[in-house]
Amino acid sequence: MNADEEHHLVAARLAAIVDSSFDAIISKDLNSIITSWNPAAEHFFGYKAEEVIGKSIRILIPESHQSEEDEIISRVRAGEVVESFETLRVRKDGSFIPVSLTVSPIKDENGRIVGASKIARDITVSRDNERRIRLLLREVNHRVKNQYAVMMSIIRETAKRTQSVEEFQRQINERIASLASSHDVLVSTDWKGGDLRTLINDQLKPFKHDGLITVDGPQLILAAPAVLHIGMAMHELATNSAKYGVLASSQGMITISWAIEGSVDEELLKLRWDETNNAPTVKVEQKSGFGYVVLQRATPLALRGTAQITVNDERRMWELVAPLKECVSDMVDNEL
Numbered sequence: 001m002n003a004d005e006e007h008h009l010v011a012a013r014l015a016a017i018v019d020s021s022f023d024a025i026i027s028k029d030l031n032s033i034i035t036s037w038n039p040a041a042e043h044f045f046g047y048k049a050e051e052v053i054g055k056s057i058r059i060l061i062p063e064s065h066q067s068e069e070d071e072i073i074s075r076v077r078a079g080e081v082v083e084s085f086e087t088l089r090v091r092k093d094g095s096f097i098p099v100s101l102t103v104s105p106i107k108d109e110n111g112r113i114v115g116a117s118k119i120a121r122d123i124t125v126s127r128d129n130e131r132r133i134r135l136l137l138r139e140v141n142h143r144v145k146n147q148y149a150v151m152m153s154i155i156r157e158t159a160k161r162t163q164s165v166e167e168f169q170r171q172i173n174e175r176i177a178s179l180a181s182s183h184d185v186l187v188s189t190d191w192k193g194g195d196l197r198t199l200i201n202d203q204l205k206p207f208k209h210d211g212l213i214t215v216d217g218p219q220l221i222l223a224a225p226a227v228l229h230i231g232m233a234m235h236e237l238a239t240n241s242a243k244y245g246v247l248a249s250s251q252g253m254i255t256i257s258w259a260i261e262g263s264v265d266e267e268l269l270k271l272r273w274d275e276t277n278n279a280p281t282v283k284v285e286q287k288s289g290f291g292y293v294v295l296q297r298a299t300p301l302a303l304r305g306t307a308q309i310t311v312n313d314e315r316r317m318w319e320l321v322a323p324l325k326e327c328v329s330d331m332v333d334n335e336l
Contacts, residue, residue: 024120027106030077032057032069035115044122046092057118060089062096076105076116086123098123151176157290171290174239175232178203182231186224193329194227196220200256203234207247209254217258220269223329229299230271230320236291237273237318245316249279260324267324269305275316303327 024041028034034057037049045052045060052059061069065088075082082103088096099120106115154175162168181202185194199222200215222230234256238247246252255274262268292309295318300307305322 024118026057026118026120027115028057028118029115030073030113032073041120044091044097044120045089051092062088062090065089072103072116076103077113079105079113081105089120098127151179154179154290157293161289174206175235175290177206178232178235179228181205182228185231186227193221193223196222196230196258199227199231200234203231204238207238207242209238209247212246212250212252213254213256215256217256217271218260220258220260220327221329222327226303226327229302232294233299233318233320234273236294237275240291241275241316245275245277246279249277251278252276262324269320269322269324269327271320271322273316273318277314277316 021038021040024044025036025038026034026041027036034052034055037047037052042048058066058069068087072082082101084100084102086098086100089099090096100123101121102119104117105113106117108114155172158168158171158175162171182194182199185199185202186192188194196217197215197219204213241247241254246254253276256272257274258269258271260267261270295309296307300320300322303320303322303326305320305326307318307320310317310319
């Protein structure tokens with residue numbers, strides 16, 4: 001192969017690389033006139049090659065960024081490579097596109113600078129990812145602060161109602177474990193929500209309840225705040241039952257059910273814990289414990305709803321009624 005053939009082969013290979021590149025590769029002379037335009041540039045900017053070759057590259061530059069071209073040409077004339085920098089360019093349809101640009105001098109056979117080669121890379125996706133990361137970090141910070149407040153409330157209220165360090169430690173451990181279980185449900189969906197049935201079953205796992213509990217209701221994906229507050233409520237109800245009710249005596253039945261009621265304009269979630277104890281004696285709990293605060297105040301208030309507790313010697317029932325829109329996640333369309 002002679003020198004001319006080798007030269008043509010190298011040129012063909014370079015042309016093939018330029019044509020197949022996913023980046024827009026454009027060449028221009030020192031007057032900013034476009035001299036070549038690869039297929040990616042056509043896709044990138046919306047112009048066909050015949051529409052732009054022979055025209056100024058300034059048609060791709062927003063008015064507010066025109067001074068960039070003056071600086072680029074000045075540096076190219078000096079033989080400098082303009083390292084990658086982020087900026088804005090404009091498409092044929094007038095829309096703006098964030099790009100990363102690299103500009104290098106083009107030299108002729110005598111080494112004289114005759115133009116510049118510009119590589120433009122679309123950074124829309126990376127910009128969007130950066131934006132999502134920033135939003136995620138802010139959201140994580142917000143949620144951590146919220147959970148810190150919840151944990152401080154748990155510690156404060158538990159301390160008020162325990163008589164010994166050992167009792168305090170046991171209750172704190174159980175309640176933090178319950179909160180962690182609710183978090184696990186949320187983590188599995190990237191904090192977008194959690195399935196109500198899964199949440200209830202996870203909260204009941206630490207308690208021996210084979211054959212004692214029935215869980216019934218339609219599929220419902222809860223919003224993150226509802227997961228946390230309903231999770232705490234389920235834990236307190238199960239803990240109370242393990243002390244005084246069916247889960248202590250193993251005699252009776254617990255039915256946990258939910259349904260969607262109300263009109264289309266105001267749909268309501270009705271969630272019920274209904275416990276019938278067949279044991280001969282039942283101790284009635286006081287209306288001042290941490291569990292009562294969670295069931296009667298914290299959970300319903302967080303969901304802008306109401307709750308009612310009914311207790312007698314044989315039956316314990318807790319019913320939560322809250323606007324559906326305050327409870328459900330928009331992650332999926334719930335099949336109700």
